[in-house]
Amino acid sequence: MKSNLSHNKLFKVSRRDFVKIGALGSGGLLLGIPLACNKDKNAFLTGKPDAKFSPNVYMTLMGNGEVQLIAHRSEMGTGIRTTLPLVMADEMEADWTKVKIVQAIGDKKYGDQNTDGSYSVRMFYHPLRVAGATVKLMLLQAAAKEWQVDISECSAINHEIVHSSGKRLGYGYLAEKASEQPIPEESEITLKSTKDFKYITKKTAIYDLGDIVTGKAIYGLDVQIPNLKIAVVKRNPEAGAGLKSFNSDAALKIEGVTKIFKMEASGFPMGYDKPLGGIVVVANNTWTALKARDAVEVVWDKGINTAYDSNKFLLQMQQSVQKEGQVKRKQGNIDKALKDASKVIETDFLVPHLAHSPMETPCAVARYNSDGSCEIWAPVQSPQWVQQAVSAALGLEETKVTINVTLLGSAFGRKSKPDFVVEAALISKELNAPIKLLWTREDDIQHDFYHSNCAQHLKVGIGQDNKVNAWVHRTAFPSIGGTASAEAKGPSMDELCMGVLDMPFEIENISCESQDAKAQIRIGWLRSVHNINHAFAVGTIVDQVAAARQMDPIENILDLLGTDRKIDFYGMVEGFNNYNEKLEDFPCDTQRLRKVVELVKEKSEWGKSMPKGKGMGFAVHRSFLTYVACVVEVEVDDQNNIKIPMVHYAVDCGVPVNPDRIKAQFEGGAAFGTSLALKSEINVQNGAVMEDNFNNYLVARITDAPINTAVHFIENEEKPAGVGEPPVPPFIPALCNAIFKATGKRITRLPIKL
Amino acid sequence: MEKFTLNINNEKVTIECTPDTPLLWALRDELGLTGAKYGCGKALCGSCTVHVDGTAMRSCSLPVSAINDKAITTIEGVGKEALHPVQKAWIAENVPQCGFCQSGQIMSAIALLDQNKNPTDADIDQAMSGNICRCGTYIRIRSAIKNAAKNNI
Numbered sequence A: 001m002k003s004n005l006s007h008n009k010l011f012k013v014s015r016r017d018f019v020k021i022g023a024l025g026s027g028g029l030l031l032g033i034p035l036a037c038n039k040d041k042n043a044f045l046t047g048k049p050d051a052k053f054s055p056n057v058y059m060t061l062m063g064n065g066e067v068q069l070i071a072h073r074s075e076m077g078t079g080i081r082t083t084l085p086l087v088m089a090d091e092m093e094a095d096w097t098k099v100k101i102v103q104a105i106g107d108k109k110y111g112d113q114n115t116d117g118s119y120s121v122r123m124f125y126h127p128l129r130v131a132g133a134t135v136k137l138m139l140l141q142a143a144a145k146e147w148q149v150d151i152s153e154c155s156a157i158n159h160e161i162v163h164s165s166g167k168r169l170g171y172g173y174l175a176e177k178a179s180e181q182p183i184p185e186e187s188e189i190t191l192k193s194t195k196d197f198k199y200i201t202k203k204t205a206i207y208d209l210g211d212i213v214t215g216k217a218i219y220g221l222d223v224q225i226p227n228l229k230i231a232v233v234k235r236n237p238e239a240g241a242g243l244k245s246f247n248s249d250a251a252l253k254i255e256g257v258t259k260i261f262k263m264e265a266s267g268f269p270m271g272y273d274k275p276l277g278g279i280v281v282v283a284n285n286t287w288t289a290l291k292a293r294d295a296v297e298v299v300w301d302k303g304i305n306t307a308y309d310s311n312k313f314l315l316q317m318q319q320s321v322q323k324e325g326q327v328k329r330k331q332g333n334i335d336k337a338l339k340d341a342s343k344v345i346e347t348d349f350l351v352p353h354l355a356h357s358p359m360e361t362p363c364a365v366a367r368y369n370s371d372g373s374c375e376i377w378a379p380v381q382s383p384q385w386v387q388q389a390v391s392a393a394l395g396l397e398e399t400k401v402t403i404n405v406t407l408l409g410s411a412f413g414r415k416s417k418p419d420f421v422v423e424a425a426l427i428s429k430e431l432n433a434p435i436k437l438l439w440t441r442e443d444d445i446q447h448d449f450y451h452s453n454c455a456q457h458l459k460v461g462i463g464q465d466n467k468v469n470a471w472v473h474r475t476a477f478p479s480i481g482g483t484a485s486a487e488a489k490g491p492s493m494d495e496l497c498m499g500v501l502d503m504p505f506e507i508e509n510i511s512c513e514s515q516d517a518k519a520q521i522r523i524g525w526l527r528s529v530h531n532i533n534h535a536f537a538v539g540t541i542v543d544q545v546a547a548a549r550q551m552d553p554i555e556n557i558l559d560l561l562g563t564d565r566k567i568d569f570y571g572m573v574e575g576f577n578n579y580n581e582k583l584e585d586f587p588c589d590t591q592r593l594r595k596v597v598e599l600v601k602e603k604s605e606w607g608k609s610m611p612k613g614k615g616m617g618f619a620v621h622r623s624f625l626t627y628v629a630c631v632v633e634v635e636v637d638d639q640n641n642i643k644i645p646m647v648h649y650a651v652d653c654g655v656p657v658n659p660d661r662i663k664a665q666f667e668g669g670a671a672f673g674t675s676l677a678l679k680s681e682i683n684v685q686n687g688a689v690m691e692d693n694f695n696n697y698l699v700a701r702i703t704d705a706p707i708n709t710a711v712h713f714i715e716n717e718e719k720p721a722g723v724g725e726p727p728v729p730p731f732i733p734a735l736c737n738a739i740f741k742a743t744g745k746r747i748t749r750l751p752i753k754l
Numbered sequence B: 001m002e003k004f005t006l007n008i009n010n011e012k013v014t015i016e017c018t019p020d021t022p023l024l025w026a027l028r029d030e031l032g033l034t035g036a037k038y039g040c041g042k043a044l045c046g047s048c049t050v051h052v053d054g055t056a057m058r059s060c061s062l063p064v065s066a067i068n069d070k071a072i073t074t075i076e077g078v079g080k081e082a083l084h085p086v087q088k089a090w091i092a093e094n095v096p097q098c099g100f101c102q103s104g105q106i107m108s109a110i111a112l113l114d115q116n117k118n119p120t121d122a123d124i125d126q127a128m129s130g131n132i133c134r135c136g137t138y139i140r141i142r143s144a145i146k147n148a149a150k151n152n153i
């Protein structure tokens, strides 16, 4: 979900936090905005008055009216590069066509840049609104002064200040004059009311749309700098292990090969930011590098995970969850409740390892310079972490390492780890030349940071009164922390708060437990992380419970949610983590859960009759502080081919800041969920991943993905919450429950095999 | 190393490489045309799709020695003078998410519509199932193709 680098505090924007940098040569206004959470704000509030454009400035209004806004988060397909600047432009009453977006380099002065955990909008919505409104007020003041009128007679309309008499002045003209105005206090600022939004909550094309459809958009592998060599790495099938010997004689004979050398293996634990190592092959072009890599002969060494077999491990974990584990949430008397129950529903759920396989494989361009500096161009989610990791690996000061962030050809969590960029930097240093490192699809699928495989045992007791009175949830999975620490023996509290400990049902007797499981391969966070496993299990067993209670699944859920309340998890679970936000700020509100359930019920025409072979399934899940209910319609033919004609989502993510992109995230989330539910599976034998490309690591294609996905928003003015990850968790159980309806087959293991 | 003269986006260009070099790497490494993307290298994902004499082909699996004088069109060639109706349809639907697969998607869609002015869902499935989109933009791809067809391209 996130690195240890992330801070998650919203912070107040105050007068002190702004800095006015003075007039530009061309006459303009620059504003720095404290998106930094670090205490030392001065570090970033120093601007050079004469700079045309200083990158430590968030907003520049030029004399010609152009507005430059910094995108400090990484664009991997969520639209964040568009959405955050839109927020500011709206409050500023800027004309969007005059806005130019500049991608930030990795730098602490921008505060949190770790684009991960679905929190970009949540964290920056308010500060950017205040910033935009501040600029607007300064422009208003400048115009009022120029006209010698009262500011109340002036209004800001589409890049102009307009006086009640009808005269008007453009933002470009006013820029320099505005820079002479004092920075207003936050108390003087009025934010727009929802009904006046021009861009927020409205549909806007993504900023890079034109470049994308014409092939001009630049991703990591598209970066061209002079004298680039191409590098690929031959890797030990057992991640982390070293090599005994290698022979590059034949490979070196291939024309165009520059150098072949050994890169030290990561060893164990493998870490997130250490290169896996192997044999590096550098050549004049990609094809030569790939052919030479094939020609290198290597005798690999064994590591500590040579015996790892993911299927056996999954079954071991399944054994372990049959017994009581470490109890992390306890309520009532579970043993008695189960004894008293008239029915007990018990099911095991199994989920395999999964790979991210972002469309663009990991890649990076690195140029190590003889003056001891290093410049990087790479598709990374967390450029500051990359900067730290590269500087540590090269033994350089952080300020000597520049991280340029390209567009990311999707990521899903993979590109938050700096490992591949560190590799590129080390290779460039070794060669003393600029290089472009390519991970082939085989490298990507065989050496990912995999989603934790997971075994769960759920046991639900139904009393004489047909009420659910007992809830046991046991889970076992290797912790993400195990990738970097041998100490991490099993699920952490943070990980268990994704779908186990945050269970929202009003049940008297509860026991939520975990069993240890050791990471024996690199484990990482994949879009929605452990919610994938836990929502699958919880969303499926409640469907079984509904059947046992002879209730409609939605009636059953509404009953289980109980009275409308904000759940006090802090009082129930020691060390509860609410996606790094306080429950006071982002409560778990069962009323909001109920409302998404009711909305999806209505919109999906839940309960309508379906012919044989068709079915509807339902699930609801809160993750990343967003409430999502999902209904999936499925069609299964007599060959067991599965089609998904329709998906309905009801979503409460607070204010839907960029609704078209939210819709896109849900459409894509359903497709992503389709991959995980029906297609994808990583198997490890003898410590080596068996899958290696899209012919055996299967993902949803246009023929598999849902044909229609409707997204229904709950309208409210709550604080915006995550939307990148929340679509995935409830989709999978809703699909499984639909398949049960259509076929009578209960799905308890992923991927689904009918 | 050999010399190959290729006809790319209506221009004759000469490159020097080994005969087995896939067109994808020739385009990207030798000619700086980076619109076609690498996604799998095995004709499994469609990111590298270009047109060879108007037919959609996976450039990662097409050696330059097999091309001869056939006309190659890449995404850069499609939008050169004015946006192609398929590109316009893509813009109208706000199709891309990360955008990485979209050059390939657009090239496959154009090839489909060149051959079939009014594709059914099944035709679209067949023509587009070789193009993976990990972001899952399939719904919009389908409707953009239908819209482009309606505005009869």
Ligand code: FES
Pocket: B037, B038, B039, B040, B041, B042, B043, B044, B045, B046, B047, B048, B049, B058, B059, B060, B061
């Ligand atoms: S790169 Fe050519 S089909 Fe995937």
Ligand code: FES
Pocket: A077, A359, A409, A410, B096, B097, B098, B099, B100, B101, B102, B132, B133, B134, B135, B136, B137
């Ligand atoms: S838009 Fe991201 S892979 Fe298709």
